[in-house]
Amino acid sequence: MIWGENKLKESLLYVDDITVMREEKEVLKDVSIKVLPGEITGILGRNGAGKSSLAYAVMGLPNYKPKKGAMYFRGQDITNWGITERARAGITLAWQHPARYEGISVAEYLKISSRKEIDVRKMEEALNLVQLESSYLSRKVDKSLSGGERKRIELASVYLMNSQLTILDEPDSGVDLLAMADIISLFRKMTENGRSVLIITHREDVASQCDRSYLMCSGEIVLEGTAEAVRRYFLSQCIPCPEHKDETGETQE
Amino acid sequence: MKVVEEYSQLLEIASRTGGGASALGDKDTVYMVVHANKIIGKNILPGVEIDAVETAEGIDAVITVTKGTIIEKPVHMCFGHLGHEGKQVIKSKMVIEDGARAEFLAHCIFPNAVEFLHAMEGEIQIGENASFAYREVHVHGREGKIKVRPKSKVVVGGNSSYIGDFTLVEGRVGDLDIEIEVEARGAHSHVDIRSKIYGKYDDICKIKDVILLNGEGSSALVKARVVLKDESKGSFLGLVDGAAAGARGHVDCTEVVQGRAVAEASPVVRASHPEAEVTHEAAIGRIADEKIEGLMAKGLSEEESIEVIVSGLLR
Numbered sequence: 001m002i003w004g005e006n007k008l009k010e011s012l013l014y015v016d017d018i019t020v021m022r023e024e025k026e027v028l029k030d031v032s033i034k035v036l037p038g039e040i041t042g043i044l045g046r047n048g049a050g051k052s053s054l055a056y057a058v059m060g061l062p063n064y065k066p067k068k069g070a071m072y073f074r075g076q077d078i079t080n081w082g083i084t085e086r087a088r089a090g091i092t093l094a095w096q097h098p099a100r101y102e103g104i105s106v107a108e109y110l111k112i113s114s115r116k117e118i119d120v121r122k123m124e125e126a127l128n129l130v131q132l133e134s135s136y137l138s139r140k141v142d143k144s145l146s147g148g149e150r151k152r153i154e155l156a157s158v159y160l161m162n163s164q165l166t167i168l169d170e171p172d173s174g175v176d177l178l179a180m181a182d183i184i185s186l187f188r189k190m191t192e193n194g195r196s197v198l199i200i201t202h203r204e205d206v207a208s209q210c211d212r213s214y215l216m217c218s219g220e221i222v223l224e225g226t227a228e229a230v231r232r233y234f235l236s237q238c239i240p241c242p243e244h245k246d247e248t249g250e251t252q253e
Numbered sequence: 254m255k256v257v258e259e260y261s262q263l264l265e266i267a268s269r270t271g272g273g274a275s276a277l278g279d280k281d282t283v284y285m286v287v288h289a290n291k292i293i294g295k296n297i298l299p300g301v302e303i304d305a306v307e308t309a310e311g312i313d314a315v316i317t318v319t320k321g322t323i324i325e326k327p328v329h330m331c332f333g334h335l336g337h338e339g340k341q342v343i344k345s346k347m348v349i350e351d352g353a354r355a356e357f358l359a360h361c362i363f364p365n366a367v368e369f370l371h372a373m374e375g376e377i378q379i380g381e382n383a384s385f386a387y388r389e390v391h392v393h394g395r396e397g398k399i400k401v402r403p404k405s406k407v408v409v410g411g412n413s414s415y416i417g418d419f420t421l422v423e424g425r426v427g428d429l430d431i432e433i434e435v436e437a438r439g440a441h442s443h444v445d446i447r448s449k450i451y452g453k454y455d456d457i458c459k460i461k462d463v464i465l466l467n468g469e470g471s472s473a474l475v476k477a478r479v480v481l482k483d484e485s486k487g488s489f490l491g492l493v494d495g496a497a498a499g500a501r502g503h504v505d506c507t508e509v510v511q512g513r514a515v516a517e518a519s520p521v522v523r524a525s526h527p528e529a530e531v532t533h534e535a536a537i538g539r540i541a542d543e544k545i546e547g548l549m550a551k552g553l554s555e556e557e558s559i560e561v562i563v564s565g566l567l568r
Contacts (some may be wrong), residue, residue: 035265059546082555083546084549087550092552093550095543098547099544101565112548112561149305251321
């Protein structure tokens with residue numbers, strides 16, 4: 001198909017019509033998206049729209065393997081690749097709720113991320129970008145960190161990975177509003193040298209910082225366009241959400 | 254094997270077990286090196302008395318840290334055997350007198366043991382306003398099934414603290430049955446017991462930690478981290494009895510199982526005084542997928558991810 005081939009050629013990531021089942025339910029239905037080199041692409045949608053499922057499918061989590069469709073990264077079919085293969089090829093994910101690791105220091109965690117020798121100054125620079133002091137390097141990535149601190153460390157970690165495609169799943173959750181401007185500039189830094197970012201968010205103000213956005217609803221892509229067009233549609237059509245009604249028949253805010 | 258070879262081999266292995274073991278053999282460090290039932294090296298400094306005799310199966314020792322002595326550098330005790338089979342029984346009485354402060358590092362080294370029994374019977378008495386840490390690190394070979402039977406009874410005086418740390422993560426565990434009973438007898442005494450064990454193949458790992466909080470305002474933390482893989486079996490019994498006003502205790506056990514390993518945990522908390530508070534947490538299970546996948550998304554393989562998680566847990 002010529003149209004498909006063109007999309008494949010120009011895209012860093014091209015998700016082609018995938019459907020993902022979880023517990024006999026379609027959590028992603030015929031989803032197609034593309035991420036272009038050097039761009040920030042947003043996936044906007046309300047809770048339960050299927051945004052994180054899409055992130056997991058792209059990262060290659062075994063429970064999110066598509067039952068149909070395909071995924072291409074730098075022109076290669078990665079549909080059957082595992083998580084490690086995808087990470088080594090240049091895809092990574094900053095989790096919405098990053099796991100905690102008893103006994104592992106922040107410095108060790110950041111070193112794991114870079115997969116090569118990394119000096120302290122680089123780690124300090126990454127922490128600085130997420131507004132954490134260098135004293136955090138000796139802290140443990142365990143339950144002693146607050147959710148917000150853990151989240152920032154995850155962002156510092158993916159920044160250091162320098163991956164071709166970084167997926168950020170709800171990067172703003174647990175991070176206070178004052179820090180948002182810095183976080184956005186971090187996203188921009190991540191797109192230097194042709195690298196790309198895919199942001200998963202339920203906040204239209206975060207999505208509005210993207211170069212292009214998709215709107216998801218009930219596991220489907222319902223709109224693709226400029227960040228501003230998607231934001232306007234989201235504000236006018238999705239709040240309140242016509243898909244979700246409570247027992248009284250009223251739509252939910 | 255000549256004594257000098259045994260000595261240097263034990264020291265070389267001990268130096269890899271951390272805790273500044275490279276100081277073992279220094280003139281400004283208190284140490285004793287025992288191979289089988291022979292004392293092959295010893296250095297004593299003022300404030301520490303070591304009265305050790307060789308017996309048919311090991312040694313009997315009385316070690317005293319005298320009143321008010323503060324030992325800055327850890328005291329190293331190296332108990333080992335480089336042979337394949339045999340027995341080593343260490344009987345010890347340690348007395349930490351009032352106001353004394355010391356940290357002992359015991360290196361138990363059996364790199365070639367196949368049919369072997371290593372038994373330790375220890376009694377530790379800690380006076381008032383004193384502080385004592387006893388950290389025991391084992392190094393076993395990759396084969397064989399050494400029997401390890403450490404049993405100790407500790408009494409802690411008022412305003413004093415005791416830290417007991419047992420680590421067996423290198424080589425096979427073999428057949429381990431460790432029992433520690435600590436009485437926090439004095440008011441405001443504190444006890445901290447930690448165990449880190451990595452069972453493999455058909456290893457057996459039994460841990461029994463019993464803490465009696467008899468002193469007013471005494472406190473205790475019992476923490477066990479056990480990783481079991483292959484067909485190994487493990488059981489943990491951690492009992493803390495709050496028997497005095499203001500006594501506080503906590504038992505924290507995490508056992509991770511892989512393969513066909515079987516784990517059992519019994520955190521027992523007892524408050525036999527109305528003003529005591531004792532809590533517990535225990536978790537047994539395989540490593541959560543989210544932890545493994547989190548590291549895989551950074552480019553580690555599944556095996557590498559598990560290795561990193563386990564190494565963190567056993568620190």
